[in-house]
Amino acid sequence: MKPLVGISCCQKPFGIFATPNHAASDSYVRVVRGPVVGTPVLLPAAGEDISGELLPHLDGLILTGSRSNVWPGHYDGPAHAEGTPEDLQRDATTLPLIRAAIAEGVPLLAICRGMQELNVALGGSLDQRIQDLPGRMDHSTPSDQPIPRVRTGKAHAVRIDKDGALARVLTPSARLAGRLAVNSLHNQGVQSLAPRLVAEAWAPDGTVEAVRVEGAAAFALGVQWHPEYDWEQDADSRSIFEVFGRACEARRLARTGLVGLAQAAE
Numbered sequence: 001m002k003p004l005v006g007i008s009c010c011q012k013p014f015g016i017f018a019t020p021n022h023a024a025s026d027s028y029v030r031v032v033r034g035p036v037v038g039t040p041v042l043l044p045a046a047g048e049d050i051s052g053e054l055l056p057h058l059d060g061l062i063l064t065g066s067r068s069n070v071w072p073g074h075y076d077g078p079a080h081a082e083g084t085p086e087d088l089q090r091d092a093t094t095l096p097l098i099r100a101a102i103a104e105g106v107p108l109l110a111i112c113r114g115m116q117e118l119n120v121a122l123g124g125s126l127d128q129r130i131q132d133l134p135g136r137m138d139h140s141t142p143s144d145q146p147i148p149r150v151r152t153g154k155a156h157a158v159r160i161d162k163d164g165a166l167a168r169v170l171t172p173s174a175r176l177a178g179r180l181a182v183n184s185l186h187n188q189g190v191q192s193l194a195p196r197l198v199a200e201a202w203a204p205d206g207t208v209e210a211v212r213v214e215g216a217a218a219f220a221l222g223v224q225w226h227p228e229y230d231w232e233q234d235a236d237s238r239s240i241f242e243v244f245g246r247a248c249e250a251r252r253l254a255r256t257g258l259v260g261l262a263q264a265a266e
């Protein structure tokens with residue numbers, strides 16, 4: 001048996017009738033079946049809090065990236081500019097799911113939109129177009145960028161807190177250097193950090209690029225970049241998922257009552 005790892009879906013229109021579907025990138029399924037060493041399960045953007053139905057069966061949770069954006073009403077922010085993609089169904093499912101997962105000690109890895117959801121779920125706010133702010137970089141990559149190494153390749157470095165939780169899940173060389181090269185596919189970013197979040201990595205323009213949940217009972221990290229795009233080539237991306245996977249396995253053993261048997265077998 002492997003840990004059951006939930007992957008958050010977006011609600012997306014499909015086909016000529018724009019029929020609502022629930023979708024997540026194959027890159028999340030592949031990484032769960034790869035370095036996470038888990039069984040992936042897609043979690044629908046149900047449009048309501050279903051955490052009580054999901055979490056008793058899950059050993060870990062990945063909050064995925066998406067072109068859509070957290071509805072500003074969740075953080076008292078200004079309305080999005082006309083045409084900005086939103087996913088109210090997803091928000092209504094993931095925000096309570098994040099709070100419940102943290103409360104119940106379910107390992108959680110929040111990626112890009114997922115990190116923004118983590119911040120909003122715990123009481124933080126977002127800037128909606130950081131490239132328009134004074135002194136800030138453009139962190140976005142046009143979704144129609146046809147060249148993969150440009151679209152998902154390394155875009156800038158981040159400075160890492162060498163004493164933080166993220167540093168402990170990276171390779172020794174990244175931890176020693178206190179720096180990491182990352183890809184970048186986002187327009188939004190942390191404006192005010194939620195009370196329980198601690199920033200752990202920063203872009204050269206000060207944009208928060210990674211956070212940990214202070215006092216979390218299990219693995220609880222958010223990253224603004226996409227390690228799921230390059231774990232096969234990048235040891236630091238792979239290490240994040242490997243450590244997350246071990247946390248999910250620990251939850252599986254505890255959740256299924258096998259932890260005693262596992263220890264006895266050691």
Ligand SMILES: N[C@@H](CCC(=O)NCCCC(=O)O)C(=O)O
Pocket residue numbers: 064065066067068069111112113114116143185186187188189
């Ligand atoms: N929409 C938010 C979050 C960005 C994000 O999750 N990007 C992933 C894009 C996935 C893809 O296009 O393949 C923002 O813009 O900040």
